Amino acid sequence: MLTFTFLGTSSGVPTLQRNVTGLVVQAAGARDWFLIDAGEGTQQRLLKTGHSLRSLQAVCITHVHGDHCYGLPGLLASAGMAGRTEPLTLVAPLAVWNWLVATRECTDLHLPYEVRHVDSALQPVVWQAGGVCITAHPLRHRVDCHAFGVEVKRETERLDTTAVRATGLPPGPAWKALQTGQDVEFANTVLRSADFVEHKTQRVRAVFGGDNADPSMLRATCADAQVLVHEATYTQKVLEHVGPGPMHSSAQRVALFAQVAGVPHLVLTHFSQRHHNGEGMAELETEARTHYQGQLWMAHDFDVFELDEQGQLHRIHSELNDEGHEQE
Ligand SMILES: [Zn+2]
Numbered sequence: 619m620l621t622f623t624f625l626g627t628s629s630g631v632p633t634l635q636r637n638v639t640g641l642v643v644q645a646a647g648a649r650d651w652f653l654i655d656a657g658e659g660t661q662q663r664l665l666k667t668g669h670s671l672r673s674l675q676a677v678c679i680t681h682v683h684g685d686h687c688y689g690l691p692g693l694l695a696s697a698g699m700a701g702r703t704e705p706l707t708l709v710a711p712l713a714v715w716n717w718l719v720a721t722r723e724c725t726d727l728h729l730p731y732e733v734r735h736v737d738s739a740l741q742p743v744v745w746q747a748g749g750v751c752i753t754a755h756p757l758r759h760r761v762d763c764h765a766f767g768v769e770v771k772r773e774t775e776r777l778d779t780t781a782v783r784a785t786g787l788p789p790g791p792a793w794k795a796l797q798t799g800q801d802v803e804f805a806n807t808v809l810r811s812a813d814f815v816e817h818k819t820q821r822v823r824a825v826f827g828g829d830n831a832d833p834s835m836l837r838a839t840c841a842d843a844q845v846l847v848h849e850a851t852y853t854q855k856v857l858e859h860v861g862p863g864p865m866h867s868s869a870q871r872v873a874l875f876a877q878v879a880g881v882p883h884l885v886l887t888h889f890s891q892r893h894h895n896g897e898g899m900a901e902l903e904t905e906a907r908t909h910y911q912g913q914l915w916m917a918h919d920f921d922v923f924e925l926d927e928q929g930q931l932h933r934i935h936s937e938l939n940d941e942g943h944e945q946e
């Protein structure tokens with residue numbers, strides 16, 4: 619019901635293996651999509667995944683640090699050059715908006731479409747349309763920073779064909795009418811659509827964190843979520859070595875929180891470049907597994923995940939082979 623694609627999984631700077639943060643979120647099967655964060659180089663990544671800038675509904679920026687937003691002006695400019703005319707929603711702290719306004723002015727950037735700013739600090743529901751609801755949740759970081767909760771809801775109607783058949787009504791347009799909410803006259807009685815149609819609402823929810831020193835800030839919003847995507851910039855040892863200044867999380871800190879909160883699926887991302895080699899990633903993963911018994915993934919660029927209607931998470935695409943190396 620919901621898919622998400624990692625465009626970048628590195629913190630601070632890009633490396634050969636990993637770009638800085640960017641993530642595509644999409645209701646499964648939909649053309650429309652949402653972007654969470656736009657680090658430098660995000661539009662290059664999107665050329666590879668094939669997401670059209672004309673179908674982009676909203677960009678949600680967690681915070682003003684460059685590894686999360688330096689790709690934004692270029693991406694907006696390219697959307698204009700691709701002929702976009704529909705308005706675009708930008709969910710972001712005021713600092714990002716002010717920077718974008720200044721950049722547009724200083725670089726003579728004229729967009730052929732309107733960018734509508736929604737301040738993530740001012741309202742909890744930042745997007746609601748087309749069965750997708752996005753909410754913003756404050757985090758603890760050096761600057762104003764928000765996580766985004768994404769809920770996808772789908773209503774389905776199923777005709778109880780056994781019950782309809784039992785009335786003797788022959789299959790055909792009358793069945794279709796019952797299914798679409800119309801009552802039908804048959805054999806001197808009225809068959810009420812409501813008696814034969816079963817309405818079902820399916821709902822899934824994932825929480826996408828920004829930079830954050832305190833995962834417990836997400837306790838309430840994680841209560842009904844099947845997935846938490848969260849930064850694990852360092853191992854606990856490195857975090858203690860660098861001190862509290864950067865205000866990031868260790869793998870241990872996130873894992874402990876996810877375990878207590880009972881989140882069934884945890885995806886870690888935003889890794890410091892010192893951990894990008896095989897050994898460093900294995901260390902982060904082992905540390906997380908020590909404290910978390912749910913299903914754990916370490917995100918890699920271009921990984922695609924799908925959250926199905928049962929609330930189960932699957933990695934449906936990866937560029938890595940079994941040994942963890944990039945495929946040729
Ligand atoms: Zn960051």
Ligand SMILES: [Zn+2]
Pocket residue numbers: 681683759829
């Ligand atoms: Zn940051």
